[in-house]
Amino acid sequence: MNIYQEELLDHYENPSNYGTLPEPDISHEEDNPLCGDKIRMDLLVDGDTIKEVRFCGHGCTISLAAASMLTEKIQGKSLEEVKQLTRDDIMDMIGIPLGPVRVKCALLALKVLKAGAYGIKGWPGEEDE
Amino acid sequence: MNTSDYRPLDVQAIREDFPIFTDSSFAYLDSAASTQTPRPVVEAMDAYYDTYRSNIHRGIYRISEEATDQYEKARQKVAQLINAQRTSQVVFTRNTTESINLVAYSWGSMNIHQGDEIILTVLEHHSNLVPWQMLAQRTGATLRFLEITEQGLLDFTQLHDILSEKTKLIAITHVSNVLGTINPIQSVIDAAHAAGAKVMVDAAQSVPHFHVDVQQLDCDFLAFSGHKMCGPTGVGVLYGKLELLEEMPPFLGGGSMIRSVDRDISTYADVPAKFEAGTPSIAEAIGLGRAVDYITQAGLASIHVHEQELLKHAHQQLQDIEGITIYGPEPHQKAGVISFNLDGIHPHDVAGILDTYNVAIRAGHHCAQPLMKKFDVIATARASFYLYNTIEDIDRLCDGLRYAQTIMIRRNK
Numbered sequence A: 001m002n003i004y005q006e007e008l009l010d011h012y013e014n015p016s017n018y019g020t021l022p023e024p025d026i027s028h029e030e031d032n033p034l035c036g037d038k039i040r041m042d043l044l045v046d047g048d049t050i051k052e053v054r055f056c057g058h059g060c061t062i063s064l065a066a067a068s069m070l071t072e073k074i075q076g077k078s079l080e081e082v083k084q085l086t087r088d089d090i091m092d093m094i095g096i097p098l099g100p101v102r103v104k105c106a107l108l109a110l111k112v113l114k115a116g117a118y119g120i121k122g123w124p125g126e127e128d129e
Numbered sequence B: 001m002n003t004s005d006y007r008p009l010d011v012q013a014i015r016e017d018f019p020i021f022t023d024s025s026f027a028y029l030d031s032a033a034s035t036q037t038p039r040p041v042v043e044a045m046d047a048y049y050d051t052y053r054s055n056i057h058r059g060i061y062r063i064s065e066e067a068t069d070q071y072e073k074a075r076q077k078v079a080q081l082i083n084a085q086r087t088s089q090v091v092f093t094r095n096t097t098e099s100i101n102l103v104a105y106s107w108g109s110m111n112i113h114q115g116d117e118i119i120l121t122v123l124e125h126h127s128n129l130v131p132w133q134m135l136a137q138r139t140g141a142t143l144r145f146l147e148i149t150e151q152g153l154l155d156f157t158q159l160h161d162i163l164s165e166k167t168k169l170i171a172i173t174h175v176s177n178v179l180g181t182i183n184p185i186q187s188v189i190d191a192a193h194a195a196g197a198k199v200m201v202d203a204a205q206s207v208p209h210f211h212v213d214v215q216q217l218d219c220d221f222l223a224f225s226g227h228k229m230c231g232p233t234g235v236g237v238l239y240g241k242l243e244l245l246e247e248m249p250p251f252l253g254g255g256s257m258i259r260s261v262d263r264d265i266s267t268y269a270d271v272p273a274k275f276e277a278g279t280p281s282i283a284e285a286i287g288l289g290r291a292v293d294y295i296t297q298a299g300l301a302s303i304h305v306h307e308q309e310l311l312k313h314a315h316q317q318l319q320d321i322e323g324i325t326i327y328g329p330e331p332h333q334k335a336g337v338i339s340f341n342l343d344g345i346h347p348h349d350v351a352g353i354l355d356t357y358n359v360a361i362r363a364g365h366h367c368a369q370p371l372m373k374k375f376d377v378i379a380t381a382r383a384s385f386y387l388y389n390t391i392e393d394i395d396r397l398c399d400g401l402r403y404a405q406t407i408m409i410r411r412n413k
């Protein structure tokens, strides 16, 4: 299956929730050392609920589309729900098989989110269990 | 450059030696990362595994003697390839990276002290940068950098400003793996020696592609990898001047590198054994020996001319693509490497779409982040050539790039 599908390209060209928040409760940025792609995530949190989310950065179609889809997915969810998100959830969200290098592109946004919200380091799916 | 053994390459015959090219529509354009392996190299390694597999330098039986003999013959072939004075100046390592680390630890720890300076260039692969950073941190030495011009050529004039009696070493790549720039290493070596400094040449991208003569260059150390010259992974080479290798302490301790061992102290074997502790990559060294035969039979001058033709064609064709930026010098000043970006398309996407088009290129920072920063880009796409590539491969690349543009830049129009 071709990874350059309409849905991904739509997110890449018109990303949801792109930008930054003026006074975020949580703000975190990381890059992918393999390719230098960079993503920042800003969150406004009320109690345990994610009120608002924005992302910005630069990267390839996969990393930006995955970030855009992820922001849609977590809006209004609880931080606890976000913590439970796994590598497989992201792969389901992307909906197409990816090779090992591109998987990192897809996971960058979730990695940034988990590091920002919980200080969890490492790539989703590779943390110590 | 020595072109005495030039004859046109029979590229079709060469491609038949590589099973991976049975699919003639597959354009493999990432040989700067690692080359493909011809059958004769695989067969040489199979012969070791099937008929005389054993450890070397030890067994008092026929197949171990055969293995030792073949391993040492491989060393001779490598020595001849680079015109080393003596075979013992060729140390087998795992790869270029290990060769450079060996020098940084062994020679570096003995010769680099607080206040000394090491000169590098911004073109260096991380493997010819990080070991020197680590050495500088251990010893308190300072790193200095030669910059490049707008065209991606080494700014050689700068050398005279930073070269001084503090300079103990210049570590420089012969050919840039990102821009393809061929550095004027002869001039660098002459200038370094005049100032009393040694020179380590990273030849990972030169020895596979044209004649490199260590005696003519008079370099002190030179490193390259088997897997970038039709050989297997897991074997690389360090060449060094004999007097330097002889006075250097061992890098790794263990079996094979000793003459005799007492409880508290050992005496070390002569070079190169002193630097080859433990059981080496025997099959791989034998494979590398066969790879040396393979590329010398094709002819290094012929390979170089062939790559120049591919490069000229690639530059012409790529320049016609709208929104392309090509980094680095003109074809006649570089080896078979071409780095570029397409406006508005991330290099990962370029490589990803080309993959669906059966074209393999590299995208990323190519282990040269300081150079990427210099060009103010995060990453580039890179196509690189070797003796088996064809004009059709390049045309396929160009078609693939136009295809990528139709996918990615549809709606902006």
Ligand SMILES: Cc1ncc(COP(=O)(O)O)c(C=O)c1O
Binding pocket: B032, B033, B095, B096, B097, B098, B125, B127, B128, B173, B175, B176, B177, B202, B204, B205, B225, B367
């Ligand atoms: C110029 C240069 N130096 C060093 C290396 C490192 O080679 P290896 O990974 O085989 O140690 C490479 C490989 O990409 C290279 O292109």
